[in-house]
Amino acid sequence: MSAALSVPKVLMYVTGWCPYCARARSLLAGKGVAIEEIDIEAVSGARSEMLARSGRNSVPQIFIGSLHVGGYDELYELDRSGRLDPLIAAETAPAHSALDSRA
Numbered sequence: 001m002s003a004a005l006s007v008p009k010v011l012m013y014v015t016g017w018c019p020y021c022a023r024a025r026s027l028l029a030g031k032g033v034a035i036e037e038i039d040i041e042a043v044s045g046a047r048s049e050m051l052a053r054s055g056r057n058s059v060p061q062i063f064i065g066s067l068h069v070g071g072y073d074e075l076y077e078l079d080r081s082g083r084l085d086p087l088i089a090a091e092t093a094p095a096h097s098a099l100d101s102r103a
Contacts, residue, residue, distance in 0.1 A: 009091045010035045013050040013061040016042075020072040021060040027072075027079060033088055065091045 010028060014021040014037050028035055040047040040059060047057075054061040054068050062069040064087050069075055078084035 009033070009065060010088075011038065011063040012036070013038050013040050013046065013054075013059055015040060015059050018059050024060045024062060024072045024075050027075060031085070031088060064088065 010033050012021070012024060012028075012035050014025075016039060025035060025037075038046050038050070040050055050059075050061050051057055053063070054070075056071070058071060060071055062071065062075055067087065069078065069087075075084065078087065
C-alpha cells in the first residue's frame with residue numbers, strides 16, 4: 001500500500017471532555033464520514049504533533065486529507081456555506097489510475 005493511500009481522509013485531534021470535539025464528531029458522523037481521532041491527552045507526543053501541524057493548541061483540530069480545516073467553528077462555517085460536502089467528496093472519491101482514461 002502506498003503512503004498516500006494510508007493517510008486518513010479525516011483526522012481530528014481531540015480530548016475526551018471537549019464539547020466542540022463532540023459537535024464536530026456529530027456533524028461529520030451525520031454526513032457518514034469516518035474520522036480518525038487522536039486524543040492529545042492519551043497519546044504521547046500528540047499535542048506537539050498537533051501544534052506543529054496546525055499552529056494551534058486548542059481542540060478539535062480537523063484535517064480533511066492534507067487540508068487543515070481548523071476547529072469546530074471553521075468546520076461548521078464550511079458546512080453552512082455549502083463548502084464542506086465538496087471537500088469531503090473530493091477526499092473520499094475513488095482514486096483513478098492512468099488506465100481509466102484510455103479511450
